[in-house]
Amino acid sequence: MRLFEMRLNNRIFSCGYFFLILSLHLLTPFCNAGAQSVSINIHADWKFRKAGDTEWLRASVPGTVHTDLLSNKIIPDPFFGVNEKNLQWIDTCDWEYETRFDVDDSLFQRSHCEMSFEGLDTYATVFLNGQQILSADNMFRTWAVDCKKNLKKEKNHLVVRFESAVKRGIAEAKKLPYTLPGDEKIFTRKAQYQYGWDWGPRFVTCGIWRPVKLIFRNAFILNDVHVIIDQLSDSVAQLIAEVNITVEKPATFSFKIIAENGSLDSFNFERIVRPENKTTKLTFAIKNPKRWWCNGLGDASLYHISVQASTSGSGSDQKNIAVGLRTLQLVQEKDAKGKSFYFRINGIPVFMKGANWIPADNFLPRVSDEKYLQLLSDAKDANMNMLRVWGGGVYERNSFYEYCDSLGILVWQDFMFACAMYPGNKAFVDNVREEIRENVIRLRNHPSLALWCGNNEIDEGWKNWGWQKQYKYAEEDSAKIYIDYLNLFHKIIPDVVSNLDPERSYWESSPSIGWGHKESLEEGDSHYWGVWWGMEPFEMYKKKIGRFMSEYGFQAMPELRTIESFTDEKDRSLSSPEIKNHQKHPTGFETIDHYLNDWYKEPKDFESYIYLTQLLQADGIRTAIEAHRGAKPYCMGTLYWQLSDCWPVASWSSIDYNGRWKALHYAVRESYGKYLISVEDTGEYFNVFVTSDDTGFTKATLRLSAVDFSGNVLWRDSAFCYLSADKATVAYKAKKEDLTYSVNTFRIFLKMDLVKNGQTLATKNYFFKKPKELLLEKPEINYDVRKEKDNISITLSSNTLAKNLFIRLKNTDARFSENYFDLLPKEARTVSFHSALTVEEVRLSLILRSLCDSY
Numbered sequence: 001m002r003l004f005e006m007r008l009n010n011r012i013f014s015c016g017y018f019f020l021i022l023s024l025h026l027l028t029p030f031c032n033a034g035a036q037s038v039s040i041n042i043h044a045d046w047k048f049r050k051a052g053d054t055e056w057l058r059a060s061v062p063g064t065v066h067t068d069l070l071s072n073k074i075i076p077d078p079f080f081g082v083n084e085k086n087l088q089w090i091d092t093c094d095w096e097y098e099t100r101f102d103v104d105d106s107l108f109q110r111s112h113c114e115m116s117f118e119g120l121d122t123y124a125t126v127f128l129n130g131q132q133i134l135s136a137d138n139m140f141r142t143w144a145v146d147c148k149k150n151l152k153k154e155k156n157h158l159v160v161r162f163e164s165a166v167k168r169g170i171a172e173a174k175k176l177p178y179t180l181p182g183d184e185k186i187f188t189r190k191a192q193y194q195y196g197w198d199w200g201p202r203f204v205t206c207g208i209w210r211p212v213k214l215i216f217r218n219a220f221i222l223n224d225v226h227v228i229i230d231q232l233s234d235s236v237a238q239l240i241a242e243v244n245i246t247v248e249k250p251a252t253f254s255f256k257i258i259a260e261n262g263s264l265d266s267f268n269f270e271r272i273v274r275p276e277n278k279t280t281k282l283t284f285a286i287k288n289p290k291r292w293w294c295n296g297l298g299d300a301s302l303y304h305i306s307v308q309a310s311t312s313g314s315g316s317d318q319k320n321i322a323v324g325l326r327t328l329q330l331v332q333e334k335d336a337k338g339k340s341f342y343f344r345i346n347g348i349p350v351f352m353k354g355a356n357w358i359p360a361d362n363f364l365p366r367v368s369d370e371k372y373l374q375l376l377s378d379a380k381d382a383n384m385n386m387l388r389v390w391g392g393g394v395y396e397r398n399s400f401y402e403y404c405d406s407l408g409i410l411v412w413q414d415f416m417f418a419c420a421m422y423p424g425n426k427a428f429v430d431n432v433r434e435e436i437r438e439n440v441i442r443l444r445n446h447p448s449l450a451l452w453c454g455n456n457e458i459d460e461g462w463k464n465w466g467w468q469k470q471y472k473y474a475e476e477d478s479a480k481i482y483i484d485y486l487n488l489f490h491k492i493i494p495d496v497v498s499n500l501d502p503e504r505s506y507w508e509s510s511p512s513i514g515w516g517h518k519e520s521l522e523e524g525d526s527h528y529w530g531v532w533w534g535m536e537p538f539e540m541y542k543k544k545i546g547r548f549m550s551e552y553g554f555q556a557m558p559e560l561r562t563i564e565s566f567t568d569e570k571d572r573s574l575s576s577p578e579i580k581n582h583q584k585h586p587t588g589f590e591t592i593d594h595y596l597n598d599w600y601k602e603p604k605d606f607e608s609y610i611y612l613t614q615l616l617q618a619d620g621i622r623t624a625i626e627a628h629r630g631a632k633p634y635c636m637g638t639l640y641w642q643l644s645d646c647w648p649v650a651s652w653s654s655i656d657y658n659g660r661w662k663a664l665h666y667a668v669r670e671s672y673g674k675y676l677i678s679v680e681d682t683g684e685y686f687n688v689f690v691t692s693d694d695t696g697f698t699k700a701t702l703r704l705s706a707v708d709f710s711g712n713v714l715w716r717d718s719a720f721c722y723l724s725a726d727k728a729t730v731a732y733k734a735k736k737e738d739l740t741y742s743v744n745t746f747r748i749f750l751k752m753d754l755v756k757n758g759q760t761l762a763t764k765n766y767f768f769k770k771p772k773e774l775l776l777e778k779p780e781i782n783y784d785v786r787k788e789k790d791n792i793s794i795t796l797s798s799n800t801l802a803k804n805l806f807i808r809l810k811n812t813d814a815r816f817s818e819n820y821f822d823l824l825p826k827e828a829r830t831v832s833f834h835s836a837l838t839v840e841e842v843r844l845s846l847i848l849r850s851l852c853d854s855y
């Protein structure tokens with residue numbers, strides 16, 4: 001391969017002409033012929049083989065060994081059927097990758113050349129032209145090495161050998177006098193979910209999973225620019241750019257800070273930079289700054305700036321940064337009931353609405369920027385303003401955080417430790433320290449980044465999950481394990497964070513207190529798993545409300561089309577090994593059944609089961625969200641478990657692996673709306689709460705009516721409400737008896753609309769009975785399909801209530817504007833979607849299912 005594609009920072013140029021690729025926020029290109037550093041990807045002509053084999057096969061870089069085996073047809077689709085079980089041999093082998101390349105003469109002349117691996121998974125030894133240049137042992141770090149002396153102009157031979165992480169982990173485990181919870185995986189700094197999770201298969205893969213580059217330079221390199229907001233007011237933002245430069249000898253540098261479209265004054269500086277003092281501070285200001293807001297509160301305004309450094313005779317180098325101007329604090333103040341836990345953004349306490357994020361694939365290089373954007377847009381569409389990047393996955397790519405910046409999605413970022421105890425030896429701790437350092441530097445400029453969190457459920461696990469008994473720890477071993485824990489999460493990691501990113505809060509462990517303890521509802525963040533793990537009824541969500549609900553959840557099946565992607569028709573039943581293999585929770589189906597029996601009649605077939613599990617999941621999580629938001633400001637955040645999947649599976653996700661929204665995602669969009677109507681049944685009273693996440697006060701009218709399933713209105717009332725953003729408001733109170741007296745509550749519902757100036761702000765249909773008790777009749781649904789350009793609209797109406805109407809097209813995907821909704825009697829409703837299909841094709845492929853069709 002000849003290296004002809006060149007990257008200048010995040011721009012690629014070729015043959016002397018600049019062109020931009022895939023830069024999220026494009027700046028005007030700078031024609032920088034004297035570019036100080038030039039990086040080129042080494043991604044072509046890779047081959048791989050099992051160590052010991054003679055034959056080389058084509059490989060992809062970035063990639064993984066599993067996906068390379070798949071594309072060479074050596075293995076079948078790892079996600080299909082029970083293939084997972086037969087592919088476990090892969091992680092017990094060592095694997096080798098190699099490529100050959102030439103270097104362009106002009107680059108070869110440069111005084112320095114570094115080879116940089118942005119991701120090696122995990123135990124890798126790298127050889128360039130027969131010489132070992134690198135040995136890596138952490139998937140989350142960038143491994144860069146000076147390779148100038150090993151590099152040739154032509155016929156370079158690059159080899160990367162991966163050692164089985166599983167074998168290495170097992171060997172490490174044997175060195176300890178005790179067993180640590182988490183088995184062999186905890187010894188390896190590698191995405192922990194690869195070893196299997198209760199929603200994911202076990203594929204302990206390896207490979208060059210992120211870009212590998214050669215970076216050529218002459219005298220200096222601009223390593224990093226950290227932009228700090230020093231002061232922020234409506235009239236001015238005072239900023240500091242801390243510029244980190246490596247030089248060999250003292251030199252006078254000119255620095256320039258400029259912005260996209262000239263939206264800023266440009267700032268020029270001259271400074272002497274010395275080898276021993278890498279960081280130079282440049283101060284600059286933005287007048288009348290536009291604030292960055294999270295979704296729901298305003299625009300996520302960004303200033304795209306470029307910081308350029310040049311020194312005479314050596315060309316220039318630059319970094320492009322998207323700056324978001326906001327203040328953000330995690331507020332924890334003692335109060336009468338415990339301690340608050342909320343985020344204050346630009347001075348405003350903001351209720352966080354979101355979900356937990358796990359990796360979007362088992363094989364991470366397959367996650368395209370388009371997939372990131374789709375999932376994050378889906379989060380935004382569902383009115384979310386925060387995602388928690390969970391500690392058993394990975395620090396995501398830069399583009400993930402760039403999309404979060406521009407979509408206004410805040411990120412609660414765990415460090416990558418989950419549900420296990422980790423070693424405390426020096427080599428491990430040093431490795432972690434470097435991992436934290438690199439990732440904090442990489443991500444700290446993002447305005448979306450709200451919080452660093454040490455780990456997922458380790459404090460909770462250690463104190464509550466019975467590990468001491470299970471592993472029969474001697475007292476001194478137990479003490480040593482906990483001391484190692486404290487050292488890592490209460491000292492080493494927070495020290496790095498406070499040095500490198502002092503403005504951001506650090507939270508040791510999520511949750512801070514386990515859900516079995518009442519204090520978990522009084523302070524800190526809570527993972528409430530009494531529903532699901534504890535088999536408590538959904539109603540408990542109304543009681544178990546903490547200050548910030550960072551995890552809770554309920555499983556559902558993915559859509560039939562997704563199930564079809566990993567099964568043959570004959571295997572589509574709950575008893576098939578194929579379906580069972582796509583349920584990773586030990587008692588997943590039993591747990592679903594337990595709740596299903598409580599809420600729904602027995603489904604008549606597999607497809608009905610899928611549909612009902614989705615409704616059930618939506619019922620549960622809706623109950624939780626309404627309770628959490630209704631308890632504002634005591635509770636100031638709700639992040640359900642989990643946004644999406646890493647493979648097609650029965651899980652807690654609201655969006656399945658193929659991007660299909662479950663009923664839950666539609667329900668969440670409604671429940672996370674700016675205004676939310678919820679009902680509290682006290683036994684004697686119905687209290688109707690309205691929660692507003694608007695700023696300031698809202699005046700609106702709540703309209704209520706009791707409607708029977710045929711559409712007859714039996715009762716009506718309305719109430720004027722004055723809604724505060726600070727807390728949920730009781731907008732209506734009715735004596736239960738007065739409302740339900742003399743009517744058949746199995747056949748009516750309470751229809752509520754919150755209206756302001758003729759505009760509907762929120763709606764809610766409240767049913768007095770569980771779905772299995774409702775006296776539903778088979779609806780006759782009429783529909784009319786229309787098309788304008790590629791927008792198709794279907795207007796539906798029904799003679800009687802069509803509960804939870806699910807609309808789909810045979811053999812085609814469509815993202816409907818609404819789905820799984822109650823089609824009310826005598827009320828036409830229009831749903832729309834984009835499609836190239838004709839009206840006739842839509843008519844022929846339209847499938848409608850409502851609750852009645854399930855039994």
Ligand code: BMA
Pocket residue numbers: 197198199419456457527551641652
């Ligand atoms: C939470 C997470 C995950 C797990 C999920 C569902 O506690 O932290 O470890 O997958 O529960 O059980």
